[in-house]
Every structure is written in C-alpha cells, then in structure tokens.
Amino acid sequence: MSAPEQEPPKTSGNRLRIAIALVPLVLFAVIAAGAGKILYEQDVDGKDISEIPSALIGTKAPSLNLPPLQGSGVPALTDAAIKGKLTLVNVFASWCIPCREEHPILLALAKDERLNVVAINYKDKTDGALNFLKELGLPYAAIGVDPKGQAAIDWGVYGIPESYLVAPDGTILYKRVGPFDEKSLADGLYPAIEKALKGVKP
Numbered sequence: 001m002s003a004p005e006q007e008p009p010k011t012s013g014n015r016l017r018i019a020i021a022l023v024p025l026v027l028f029a030v031i032a033a034g035a036g037k038i039l040y041e042q043d044v045d046g047k048d049i050s051e052i053p054s055a056l057i058g059t060k061a062p063s064l065n066l067p068p069l070q071g072s073g074v075p076a077l078t079d080a081a082i083k084g085k086l087t088l089v090n091v092f093a094s095w096c097i098p099c100r101e102e103h104p105i106l107l108a109l110a111k112d113e114r115l116n117v118v119a120i121n122y123k124d125k126t127d128g129a130l131n132f133l134k135e136l137g138l139p140y141a142a143i144g145v146d147p148k149g150q151a152a153i154d155w156g157v158y159g160i161p162e163s164y165l166v167a168p169d170g171t172i173l174y175k176r177v178g179p180f181d182e183k184s185l186a187d188g189l190y191p192a193i194e195k196a197l198k199g200v201k202p
Contacts, residue, residue, distance in 0.1 A: 055156065056172045061089075061164070062154040066144025069121055071130050077118050077144025082166055085116040086196055088189075089164045090140070091157055093124040094132035099161045102179030103136045109180075110139035114193065118142040122160050123149050165192050 056062075061082075068076035075081060082089070090106060092099040110117045119140040121129050124147075146152055155164065158177050165174035174192035176184055 056164075057175060059172060060170045061166050061172050062151070064144060064151070066120065066146055066151055069129055069143040069145050070126060072133060072138070072140075072143050074138070074140055075142050077120060077142045079170075081118055081142040082116060083170070084168050086114060086168055086193065087116040087118055087166045089118055089120065089155075089166055091120045091122050091152060091155070091160045091162045093122045093160055094128035095124065096122075096160050098179040100132075100136065102161055102181075103139070105180045105185070106139040107137050110141075114197065116141055118144075120144050120146050120151055120155070122146050122152050122157070163189075165189065165196065167196055 064077050064079050064082065066077045068074070077089075088109060106117060109115055117139050119142070121143055124145075126145075129143075129145075144151065149157075152160075155162075161179050163176040163180065164172055167173050173196055174188065176188060178184075180189065
C-alpha cells in the first residue's frame, strides 16, 4: 500500500500575508526617505524651512476688524490700528509653547520706534491670554481676539506663532512661520524692515 500523498505547503497564502504585513513598513520608509530628501535639499540650498513663502506677500493685507482682548488695556486690532505704520502682526496664544519662547524678542521689537507691534490672539481663552501677558509682558499696541480662527485663515496662517510685516500702505512685505530667533531676525525681519524704510518693493 502506497503512502498517502502529502499536501503541498500553502506557500502562496503565507506569502500574501507577509506581503500585506510589509506594506505599512514600505510606505513608512518611502515617506521618511522623501521627507529626508526635502530637508536635505533645503539645508544644502541654505534655505530656512521656517521662511515659508506666502501668496499674500506683495499683496494688500486682509482687512482687520477683531474685538479687543478685554482686560488687556490695549485697543482692538482693526485696520485703523495699523494704517500708515510699519507694523508687525504677530499671531499668538497662551497655550503655544513656541509663543512663550519668542516673547522676549517681541518685547524688544516693541521698543523699536520704527515698528508698530500688534497681535491676533488665536483660539485662546481670555483668562489664559491675560495671564500670559501679565507673566511675560505686553509688547502689543493692539490685540484682536480670533476665537474661531477665521482671521488666521484669511491671513494664511500655517501654525503659531506666525508674524507678518505690513507696510504703511497695507502691503504684506514679509512672513515668518515659527518663533523669531536671532538668526531669523538678522536674515529675515531686519532686512525686510530696512527695505520697507527705503521704499523697496517685496
């Protein structure tokens, strides 16, 4: 009597399961490689990835008509608050850790007589914003409350903090994504201020 034939191993099913299991790993590797390539290319080119170009640069700033931060002691952020002044519009919130990190720089910028520093308070609570400013200081000549983030959308905000340099005629000259530091001041904001004072178009 011959021995019963053995069933061939089910390799096709095993291979399929292994292939399915490997798909997430392969996708992750591809995404990571792509991200690394982008960062590498930006570093090689000497570009600061925080200086994200904005379609608004060179155009008129969106209209401002935001209510004041009650209890702050400064007026609301409206078009009148920035008209005719070289203005830095800073988007901040009390829950934003990088906002806290850059705040000493904003306090110093507020002492620059060439510059009008104002703020959009983004999706924040009144008490939180007031405590933030009480603890760290008040650099703003005007603050507008943006509880739903609509003004931030109009201004093309990616994330906070963000800052926009606006010419006296209302043209957006410069945009900074992320907190200011000494490098971004020296390479970005200060040259933009000098150009603005000389009447150079962006």
